[in-house]
Ligand SMILES: [Fe+2]
């Protein structure tokens with residue numbers, strides 16, 4: 637029996653919206669953490685119990701047409717992609733999805749190390765402790781689920797470019813030294829993935845049931861993670877001093893811009909492997925107004941939050957424009 641069959645699921649989403657969180661006092665903060673922790677007990681998923689990996693309709697075959705690129709990926713709309721033979725189109729689509737999963741595994745690895753570092757600094761009786769450990773457990777299940785999928789493709793799936801991975805490995809320390817910046821990084825990784833998965837689910841773009849199942853599980857649990865990160869920022873950023881707040885305003889758009897690119901655009905290595913011509917990449921991503929909108933929208937909630945926290949204003953607003961993640 638799966639988790640969903642055995643446990644009653646809440647009728648309406650219990651995740652509070654941002655408005656409910658602003659100005660949260662200590663009582664509201666404790667209530668939120670208790671509520672999120674409770675939901676982590678009643679509504680969580682196991683990578684091996686709740687995904688039927690061995691169902692024949694879930695088989696992962698690189699030639700399966702159900703893996704062709706979904707409409708959300710602008711590469712799929714190019715003449716170049718449409719002119720490729722069908723098995724290659726499927727392979728490219730599967731490889732893109734698996735790369736998304738692999739980057740997810742790497743991002744969640746850094747995230748979990750950061751959360752462990754954050755938890756290490758918490759005193760006894762801290763209300764954050766239990767919730768943070770729930771989140772670490774959930775990210776562990778996600779990473780097992782993503783890696784299992786990657787392994788089943790039989791493809792050589794790379795993840796983040798090495799330079800970015802080197803940089804990202806320094807992030808867990810931020811969770812102790814500058815947790816506000818760490819939670820901006822968390823949202824920068826979580827929101828673009830979540831937005832893409834949510835939209836693909838809503839528009840029924842996943843044609844392969846395994847891709848759909850993985851996305852369903854992920855968006856349910858990510859809602860809690862993003863609620864926590866947003867609430868943490870709303871509670872702590874207003875208390876920062878001038879210097880720390882300026883540093884946060886300066887660094888946030890760098891992190892968010894790079895994360896959006898990482899999550900939504902194929903890497904140079906991927907483009908080389910499939911010999912995607914430069915002008916096709918330009919047309920699909922760099923010069924496409926549709927993609928520019930998609931990229932901006934992928935950070936909409938985080939940008940709204942940064943705006944509310946006073947992080948998007950001169951002299952820092954130009955950085956948001958330079959990374960093309962400003963409000964349209
Ligand atoms: Fe996750």
Ligand SMILES: [Fe+2]
Nearest residue numbers: 775826858861
């Ligand atoms: Fe998460």
